[in-house]
Structure formats: structure tokens, C-alpha cells
Amino acid sequence: MSEAKSAPLDSGRWIYSVASKITRNIPGLTLTIITCTLAAQISLLAASYLPLKAIILIGSPSIPSYFPDYLKEFEQKDLFIVLCVAAIVFYLLYLASESITKKLTTLGSEKLVSNSSKLIVFDGQDDVARKAYLRLTRSLAAVVFLALTIAALGFIYLELTVAVIAFWLCMGVAAKAMTALKKGHPAPLTEGTHELINSMGSFGFLAAFSYLAYDLLSDTPPSLLPAIIGVLLTRQIMQRATLLIQDVMLLKEQRLQISALFFNGHKLTTESKSKATKFWNIFTRNQIDEWVPALLEQATQKSYIEHHVNWHQSGVHDIFAIEVTSTCRLGNSDTHLIKIFNTNRSTLAINEATLLSEPNVRNLPNVPFIHATVLDGFHCHVFRPEHLNKIPAVEFGIHHLELTKLLMRSTPSAALVQKYTRSRPLLWDRLNDAALANLGEALDISKHQAAFEVFMRHVESIRFLLRTLPLHVCNAQVGKDQIFISDTGVLTASYWGNWSLEPVGASLQVSSKLEPLLPELLLDLKEQRADMQDVTGQHLHLSALCFQLDQWLVKQNYLSAAELLPQISHLVSALNQAVPEGAACNV
Incomplete structure (x- = not known):
């Protein structure tokens, strides 16, 4: 044979x-x-x-x-x-x-x-x-x-x-x-x-x-x-x-x-899985003409006579999206964004629906979310955007920073915080002894050993200080295809599959430009959130540094993580005496 x-x-x-x-x-x-x-x-x-x-x-x-x-x-x-x-x-x-x-x-x-x-x-x-x-x-x-x-x-x-x-x-x-x-x-x-x-x-x-x-x-x-x-x-x-x-x-x-x-004569080729074929088949013209009208009628309780469909680049692998402009009998039109999640993206779909279905999250800059369902076995989300203007790719860094600052205004409800903390670790939990022990082993043969030892003497204070900070909804992995900008410059995000709850200040990019941004950001947050009155710019800086430290630890980039340790230790030394024992709001 x-x-x-x-x-x-x-x-x-x-x-x-x-x-x-x-x-x-x-x-x-x-x-x-x-x-x-x-x-x-x-x-x-x-x-x-x-x-x-x-x-x-x-x-x-x-x-x-x-x-x-x-x-x-x-x-x-x-x-x-x-x-x-x-x-x-x-x-x-x-x-x-x-x-x-x-x-x-x-x-x-x-x-x-x-x-x-x-x-x-x-x-x-x-x-x-x-x-x-x-x-x-x-x-x-x-x-x-x-x-x-x-x-x-x-x-x-x-x-x-x-x-x-x-x-x-x-x-x-x-x-x-x-x-x-x-x-x-x-x-x-x-x-x-x-x-x-x-x-x-x-x-x-x-x-x-x-x-x-x-x-x-x-x-x-x-x-x-x-x-x-x-x-x-x-x-x-x-x-x-x-x-x-x-x-x-x-x-x-x-x-x-x-x-x-x-077998010598066999090469590994990509197998066409039945589920992958089924997922692609949803977006054929005949299939779209069949399920789009039924889905929008179910989501909006309105009857449309015509639908104009365009492909929408979601920016995430195996999450497909379409833009639908629907015309009513009276002649006016509505625009909807429909996202379909492949089976290997079900977790992202559930994460997004969990957040956007929560009624008591304030100041969340999201595209209006109106419906979640399952379409032929795949999770489906329907949005009602006011516009579909994506930010220019060359301006991503500027707008991403602005969106990050906007997200710190968001106040999660107590119910959402309870759900999240029961299922996922917060920043101070992720900076646990096991993760830091691996960092210590790596730095034991480097010039950063002394800085690590100083850091470890402050680690309990670091975790306590992080607990004193209010939480916000973080969307650190949002990309250029998922940020919309209105004609008046208002930013909204269309993707929330990787959201998390982090202390305010987390996800701010750590660089020499960070400290000059903090006073204006802190003033804005105190105007938007009542729970920010005892927070200082040093708290925001500490949160940003610790969040970046956690990211480097996940990527096992230990030398980059080591460079943050002296700054963290210095901030903790300045803050440690100023935080009363009863100030922790997330313990």
C-alpha cells in the first residue's frame, strides 16, 4: 500500500x-x-x-x-x-x-x-x-x-x-x-x-x-x-x-x-472543519438575505422593507461583522452593526455581553448595545451606532490614550464587581508571591537584585495601596478598528471581549510623558467620580506602573519589569504613611 x-x-x-x-x-x-x-x-x-x-x-x-x-x-x-x-x-x-x-x-x-x-x-x-x-x-x-x-x-x-x-x-x-x-x-x-x-x-x-x-x-x-x-x-x-x-x-x-x-509522503495541510465552513456560510449573500431581516426585527421590534449590507472589519480574528443600513416603510433609515463570534470566540462574546448588558455601569464609552442572541449556534451581538467612523490609523496612539482616560470615568456597579471578583483576580491578586518569585529568580543573577529586594520589602504595602483605589472598566486590548470617533470628536469603542476591572490609573502607558498628564486627568476624574476625592496623582502613577509590571511578568520580560521596581518602591515610600488603615475600598 x-x-x-x-x-x-x-x-x-x-x-x-x-x-x-x-x-x-x-x-x-x-x-x-x-x-x-x-x-x-x-x-x-x-x-x-x-x-x-x-x-x-x-x-x-x-x-x-x-x-x-x-x-x-x-x-x-x-x-x-x-x-x-x-x-x-x-x-x-x-x-x-x-x-x-x-x-x-x-x-x-x-x-x-x-x-x-x-x-x-x-x-x-x-x-x-x-x-x-x-x-x-x-x-x-x-x-x-x-x-x-x-x-x-x-x-x-x-x-x-x-x-x-x-x-x-x-x-x-x-x-x-x-x-x-x-x-x-x-x-x-x-x-x-x-x-x-x-x-x-x-x-x-x-x-x-x-x-x-x-x-x-x-x-x-x-x-x-x-x-x-x-x-x-x-x-x-x-x-x-x-x-x-x-x-x-x-x-x-x-x-x-x-x-x-x-508517513514520508504526507504533509500537514489545513483541514476544512465543518464548523469553520458553517461559520463562513452565514455570510453568503443568500444566508444574509435570510437571517438579517429576522434578526433586526427581533432586536428592534420594527419592520424594515430594505437592507443594505456592507462588510465591517472587526479587527479580531474569527469575529466577523457587518454594517446594515435598513429602510422603514416611512422612508427613514437605521444603521446597525452586527457581530458574529465563531465558536472559539464564545468566551469573548460572553464577556462582552456580560459587561454591556449590565445596566448600572456609568460613563462607559461604548457603541449602544441593543441585543444578544445565538445565530445558528454562534453568538451574535447587535449594536445601534450613531455613526461608523473609525479613527485614522495614524492617530491610533492619540485616540487610544484619550479612550483610556475616558474609561477611567466608568464606574462599575457593585453587582458587576462582585461577579468579576468571584471569577478573576484583580491587579493586587495577580502580583502574587508565585509570580514575583519567578521574577526574583531571574533577577538573582542580574544587576537589579538589590532593587528587587527593596521592592519585596514594600510588596504588602503595594497590594494594600492598590486596594484603596476605585475600580474602572479597562479595555486595554482595543484596536484601531474598534474605536469610533464622531464629527465632534467623541470616542466610543465597539469591542469589549477582553475588558477587565482595574484600579484607576492602570493601562496608562508608562513613559516620560505620563507624569505631566496626571494632574489634568486627576482633576477630570474627581469631577466625574465621587469616589476619587482621596486619590492623588501618585496613586495613579503607582497603578500604571504596577499594571505595566503585571504585563511584563505575563510576557516573562523580566528585565523590563526590573526597570520599574525602583519607581514603584519610591512611590510606595511616599504614599505609605499617608494612607489610613480604613481607606481601602476594595478589600
Whole structure:
């Protein structure tokens, strides 16, 4: 079979080709892993079976009659000890086999990747290769184990074997029928799929046990020993069968990556995911003509006779937007901005809706938000902008600073603060001992070690001072495509997916131009917010420095972070005595 096929093989042939490739490349190692896996499975079966036999033995007045004759030569107590010791030995053998399998699997995956003679194909490829090799060898071992177990069960209890095989045949027919109903496009593997497969195995064991119970109550019941062994073997068959199905499905999910790793003729190409295709299809002309009128009628409770749609550059990957100018029957028109979030941006959609739906946030410079819904499985937000004039790209720095200053006027409601603090750390929480310890390790071999030691002596005061500052809604990641400017110079933001609550002063750009800005900013904030009366320019400066410090720590830019430490320590020394103990408003 050719290693590189341009046309996609079906799943069975592809798995066979992967198994053949691996077996040819490292036959000895693969056979050893399969043998160890089988030894582990058989040892675990024995370790589960022997304690049950020991308990039955010790609970009987003598050695039960259905025990094999060679065991009846032992004394009852001695036989109990032998069974217990044997159970321990088999369990230790199971642990040893699992340990050997794990080490050999890592070695085998490394050899396979090395034999392919390729560059690094994608991040985390070693882990993908190791797991793929483990699943494949485990699947091969499971096939052998299932064959041996079913053969043993057939020899001991033929009727139960027929019942087990009939169950899996019925499940296979049902799965095939469901796939046919979905027109050959099975749903991607999810946690729910795993749960369904596990439930199927449990249901199979219940069905087999029900048959066993019926047979035991019949006129010609089986003997007790075959029934006990039958229960244990049936349980193992169901567990291994469900694990085999899950391993095969997981291998199919990573088909492109595995082929790129193990086959010389395969290259990793971008796979067209069904959900990505579905997301793009929303924006075809026919689809837009269908859902835009219904959505706007739902959002505005108004009926429009015509919609003119233009693409809107959102500035965020996988968040698409359109501008819709709608005309009413009376001739007047309304403009709406509609944003659709792909599934991998659902968190950003929920963050934005949470903030913009909060009624008691004052002074928030946002584009008016009127509706949030789910459109064909994707989060959708509708805005009613007064205009759609984006700021000139060359003036982004100026307007971003102005928007940052405007945002400090925003006063979050108590309910929003409570929601936020229950789910995310605030600035003083993010400057925790663990984050600062990493900084200390980096600076221990630098010229900034002394500055760090001084900083650490003030760290508790720093956290306390930050708690004394009022919070504001911060939108530090807003970009040039997301800031609108009116004809009169009023700024608004259209994107709030990454908003956070920060002390006033945070997100101001730290530079030599910062200090001259603070007096005017402080005067404006005191006019806009009643909770700013005890705040000074030094507080704002400290907040800006600490916020920048946190950003550098996240990026592991420790030398840039170190340059801020002397300024922070100096400000804290000046402020520390001036803050009364009861002034903290965010403790």
C-alpha cells in the first residue's frame, strides 16, 4: 500500500496502513509493547478475579465443590493465603507491565518520528506521536485480548458468548444506521461521545448480566464457577471493547497529524472543519438575505422593507461583522452593526455581553448595545451606532490614550464587581508571591537584585495601596478598528471581549510623558467620580506602573519589569504613611 494517498482512504484502510507502517519500521518494539499490554490486561483480570475467589473460600465452611480438584489438595487456610499472595503478585506484574509499556511507547514514538526524517511539523508533535503510538499498540493488543477472551468465554459459557456478540452486532448496525442518516458525516468526537460509548459498554454488561440471571433461574442453570468466570470475562470484554472504540475514534480525529508525522509522503495541510465552513456560510449573500431581516426585527421590534449590507472589519480574528443600513416603510433609515463570534470566540462574546448588558455601569464609552442572541449556534451581538467612523490609523496612539482616560470615568456597579471578583483576580491578586518569585529568580543573577529586594520589602504595602483605589472598566486590548470617533470628536469603542476591572490609573502607558498628564486627568476624574476625592496623582502613577509590571511578568520580560521596581518602591515610600488603615475600598 502506498504511504501517500492523494484521495482519502476510508477509516479502516487508513488505520490498517498506519499499523502496517509502524509494524514494518519497528517490529520488535511494537511486538514487545503489545505483549506487555496483553500481560498487563491479563494480570489485571487475574488480580480482580483471585480476591473474589479468596473471599468465597474464606466464607465457606470448606473448600467449595466447584473448585478445581488440584486446589482441594490444600488446606483451606493455606489455599486462602496462596490466593491472596497470587493476587498481589499479579497486581505487581500489572504495574510492572504498564511501566514498561509506557517507557517503550515513548521510545517507539521517538523512533517513528526520527525515521520520517522531517522537520518539526507542529507544536506538541512528540506528545501527539506518543499518544498515537500508544493508542495504536493498545488497540492491536485489545484486538488480540478480545479474541482470546471471547474464545475462553465461548469454551466456558457458549450461550453468554453468543449474547455478548449479538449485543455488539446490534450496536454496530445501529451506529451504521445513524451514520447513514447523517449522510455519512459523523459528528466530531466530544466528551459526550465518550460518555455515550462508556454508557454503551455499561449497558452491554447489564444486558449480559440480565441474560446470566435469567439462565441461572432457568430449569437447566449453568454451574456456579462458569457463571462467576463469565461475569468477570464479560466485564473485561465490555471495558476493552469500549476502550478500543474510543482509541480508534481518537486516532481518526488526529488523522492528518498522524499521517504527517509517520508517513514520508504526507504533509500537514489545513483541514476544512465543518464548523469553520458553517461559520463562513452565514455570510453568503443568500444566508444574509435570510437571517438579517429576522434578526433586526427581533432586536428592534420594527419592520424594515430594505437592507443594505456592507462588510465591517472587526479587527479580531474569527469575529466577523457587518454594517446594515435598513429602510422603514416611512422612508427613514437605521444603521446597525452586527457581530458574529465563531465558536472559539464564545468566551469573548460572553464577556462582552456580560459587561454591556449590565445596566448600572456609568460613563462607559461604548457603541449602544441593543441585543444578544445565538445565530445558528454562534453568538451574535447587535449594536445601534450613531455613526461608523473609525479613527485614522495614524492617530491610533492619540485616540487610544484619550479612550483610556475616558474609561477611567466608568464606574462599575457593585453587582458587576462582585461577579468579576468571584471569577478573576484583580491587579493586587495577580502580583502574587508565585509570580514575583519567578521574577526574583531571574533577577538573582542580574544587576537589579538589590532593587528587587527593596521592592519585596514594600510588596504588602503595594497590594494594600492598590486596594484603596476605585475600580474602572479597562479595555486595554482595543484596536484601531474598534474605536469610533464622531464629527465632534467623541470616542466610543465597539469591542469589549477582553475588558477587565482595574484600579484607576492602570493601562496608562508608562513613559516620560505620563507624569505631566496626571494632574489634568486627576482633576477630570474627581469631577466625574465621587469616589476619587482621596486619590492623588501618585496613586495613579503607582497603578500604571504596577499594571505595566503585571504585563511584563505575563510576557516573562523580566528585565523590563526590573526597570520599574525602583519607581514603584519610591512611590510606595511616599504614599505609605499617608494612607489610613480604613481607606481601602476594595478589600
